[in-house]
Structures are given as structure tokens and as C-alpha cells.
Amino acid sequence: MLISTAPGRPRFGHAGGMGHRNFRFAAVMGLHTFISAGTFLLGKTAADTMPTLALGLLRFLIAGAGFLLLARIRHLDLWTVARSDWRTYLWAGFLGVTLNQVAFLGGLALTLPSHAALLYALTPTVVLLLAWARGQERPGLRKLGGLALAFSGVLVLFSGKAGRALPPRWILGDLMVLVAVVAWAGYTVMSRPLVQKHGAQRATTLSILFGLAIFAPLGALGLPRLVVAAIPPMAWVGLIYLGLMTSVVSYLLWFHALSMKEPSRVAIATNGQPVATALLAWIFYGQAITPAFAVGAALVLGGVLLTQL
Numbered sequence: 115m116l117i118s119t120a121p122g123r124p125r126f127g128h129a130g131g132m133g134h135r136n137f138r139f140a141a142v143m144g145l146h147t148f149i150s151a152g153t154f155l156l157g158k159t160a161a162d163t164m165p166t167l168a169l170g171l172l173r174f175l176i177a178g179a180g181f182l183l184l185a186r187i188r189h190l191d192l193w194t195v196a197r198s199d200w201r202t203y204l205w206a207g208f209l210g211v212t213l214n215q216v217a218f219l220g221g222l223a224l225t226l227p228s229h230a231a232l233l234y235a236l237t238p239t240v241v242l243l244l245a246w247a248r249g250q251e252r253p254g255l256r257k258l259g260g261l262a263l264a265f266s267g268v269l270v271l272f273s274g275k276a277g278r279a280l281p282p283r284w285i286l287g288d289l290m291v292l293v294a295v296v297a298w299a300g301y302t303v304m305s306r307p308l309v310q311k312h313g314a315q316r317a318t319t320l321s322i323l324f325g326l327a328i329f330a331p332l333g334a335l336g337l338p339r340l341v342v343a344a345i346p347p348m349a350w351v352g353l354i355y356l357g358l359m360t361s362v363v364s365y366l367l368w369f370h371a372l373s374m375k376e377p378s379r380v381a382i383a384t385n386g387q388p389v390a391t392a393l394l395a396w397i398f399y400g401q402a403i404t405p406a407f408a409v410g411a412a413l414v415l416g417g418v419l420l421t422q423l
Contacts, residue, residue, distance in 0.1 A: 139374050143383040146367040151390035153360045154227035155398070160352030161223040168340040169353065170215040171333025174326045176357025177365075181319040184362075188315065195312050196320055202308060203324045210301035211325020212332070217294035224287025231391040233291045234384065235268040240299035241381035248303060251376055260420030261378075264385040267413025302381060306372050314369035322365065385414050 160169055185192055196203060222230050238261050245251040301321075308317040371380045389410070 135374060139371060139383075142367050142371050142374075143380070144386075146364055146371065147384060147386045148390050148394075149359050149364045149367070150384065150387050151231070151394050152355060153364070154222070154231050154387075154391050155394055156348075156352040156355045157219070157360070158222055158227045158352070159346070159348045160350075160356060161219050163345050163349040164353070165336040165339040166216065166220040166223060167333045167336025169219055169336070169356075170329060171336065172353055173215070173356045173361060174211055174322065174329060174333075176354070177322055177361030178326045180358060180362040181315075181322050184315065185319050190316055190319070192316065192320060192323075195316055196324075199308065199311075200324075202304065203320045204328070206301055206304050206308065206321040207323070207325030208328050209297045209304065210321055212329040214294050214297040214301065215329070216332075217290045217297060221287045221290030221292075221294060224283040225291065226284075227391060227395070230287075230291045231388040232268055233288060234295055234298075235265055235388055236292070236295050237299055237302075237384055238378060238381040239265070240296055241302050242378040244299055244303045245377045250303065250306065251378055253378065256420060257378065257382075260417045261382055262417070263420060264382060264414050264417025267410045267415075267417060268385060268388050270410035270413060299381070302368075302372070302377050305369065306377050309369050309372045314366060314373050318365050318369045322361065382417070385417065389414055 164172075218230075242251065242253055242257075242261065246253060305317060305321065308321070311317075312320075368380070371383070
């Protein structure tokens with residue numbers, strides 16, 4: 115809708131503003147989705163060769179340093195904000211860093227990247243239930259239908275990857291990834307008020323730093339088992355990717371998305387991760403794309419679009 119304030123100088127009204135906002139949200143979540151897909155693939159190389167606790171500690175030391183540098187460049191006041199909401203940031207750090215990372219990295223070392231991506235497709239369901247329980251959202255039939263459609267697409271997408279293709283430890287790995295999903299969903303729901311109050315970068319930085327403070331003593335226990343000489347180069351690449359791309363860029367994109375949309379809409383957009391994971395696995399590892407991929411991808415994208423209308 116155009117509203118003219120002067121001849122020859124139209125400006126966009128509400129409809130144009132909403133269109134721009136939706137486009138920006140789609141761009142943010144699209145980039146987040148592909149970065150997260152890379153996390154499952156490159157993170158696997160690091161998780162296979164590094165002790166889980168040591169990997170988590172190194173990852174968030176890199177991320178913490180990156181966030182502190184960004185905060186210093188932008189002259190952000192972190193101390194005042196931290197004192198005002200330290201209890202909430204403590205819980206957010208525990209869920210988003212300590213519990214999520216121990217469960218995710220440990221589970222990823224025991225199962226396949228595609229299976230971890232499939233389990234993470236449960237995130238919107240858990241987020242919606244938690245947000246509903248906290249009174250942040252009241253889901254309608256369209257949103258519930260879109261969520262069901264997207265998840266059905268994920269099931270179709272990976273219908274051919276049955277237990278035969280998985281290592282014997284897959285049950286424990288799957289359970290650990292499921293714990294990580296619940297922790298991430300709780301982190302998402304708890305973080306939205308912090309983002310709205312303090313902004314995406316402050317909220318992300320403080321949740322990472324609080325989480326690192328909680329995790330550091332536990333992560334230090336894994337350092338004696340870290341044999342540097344035995345770690346292949348691709349595992350170091352995976353660690354850097356986890357520390358910078360996943361824990362800095364991806365977290366900032368996630369928090370920025372939370373400033374634009376309610377938690378369940380942000381979470382449902384991540385159902386594209388299994389599709390992106392399969393595409394990247396095809397491009398870089400030559401894993402075949404079956405007809406189930408096309409059907410599953412269409413269902414996933416259709417479900418995501420339905421929830422965003």
C-alpha cells in the first residue's frame with residue numbers, strides 16, 4: 115500500500131513495511147539455516163576426534179573472544195545489563211551453552227549428521243509447547259498445520275536412512291541430541307524477552323559469556339584427554355567453524371530473528387536445516403539425493419511458508 119505525502123514522493127505504508135520485514139526475516143533465517151547445516155557436517159569431524167568437554171570449551175572460548183571484540187568495537191555496556199538480569203542470563207547460558215553443547219557434541223559423535231539434523235527438526239514443536247506454557251503464544255490451526263506439514267517432510271526426506279546405516283551407538287547419540295533440542299528450545303523461549311529488552315547483540319554476548327563461565331570448569335576436565343598431535347586438520351577447521359560461524363554469526367542471526375518474530379515462527383524456519391544438510395552433503399561428500407528428497411523438501415518448504423503467512 116502506498117501513501118503519498120508529496121507529489122512524486124510516495125512512501126510505503128504498513129503493507130510495504132511488513133513485506134520488507136518478512137523479506138529480511140527470510141534472508142536472516144535462510145543464512146542461519148545453511149550455517150547450521152554446515153555445523154552438522156563440519157562439527158562432526160571435530161566431535162569425532164576431540165573429547166566432547168574439551169571441544170565445547172575451545173568452541174566457546176573462541177566465541178566468547180569474538181563477542182567481546184564485537185562488544186568493544188560497538189562500545190556496548192554489558193556490565194549494567196548483566197547486573198540487572200543476571201539470573202535470567204545465568205539460566206539462558208546454562209541451557210544454551212552448557213546443557214545444549216554437552217548433549218549436542220556428545221550426541222553428534224555417536225550418530226550421523228543427518229540424523230542429528232532430523233532430531234533438531236523437533237525444535238519448533240518443543241518451542242511452541244514451551245512458549246504456549248509460558249503464555250508467550252497461542253497457536254492457531256494454521257501454525258499447527260504448518261508445523262505438522264514441515265515435520266512430515268523431514269520424515270519423508272530421511273525415510274531411507276533407517277537403522278541399518280547408523281552405528282551401533284545411535285540410540286545413545288539420538289537421546290543426547292534430543293536433550294540438546296529441549297535445551298535449545300528452552301533457551302529460545304527464555305531469550306526472547308532479553309532480546310526485546312537489551313537488543314540482539316547484548317543478549318547473545320551475555321548468554322554466551324554466562325554460559326562459558328558455567329561450562330569452563332567442566333570443560334577443563336576434558337583438556338588432559340586432548341591429544342593435539344592426533345587431531346587431523348579438518349577437525350581444527352570444524353572447531354573454528356563451530357566457534358566463529360555457528361557460535362557467533364549463527365547465534366547473532368538467531369537472536370536477530372527473535373527480535374522480529376515470535377519463537378515458534380523462528381524455530382519452524384529451521385526445519386529447512388535437514389534439506390540444507392542433505393544438499394551440502396551431496397555437494398561436498400557426494401551423498402546421493404533420492405526422489406524422497408524432492409518430496410520431503412517440498413513439504414518442508416510448504417510447511418515453513420504456511421506458518422509465516
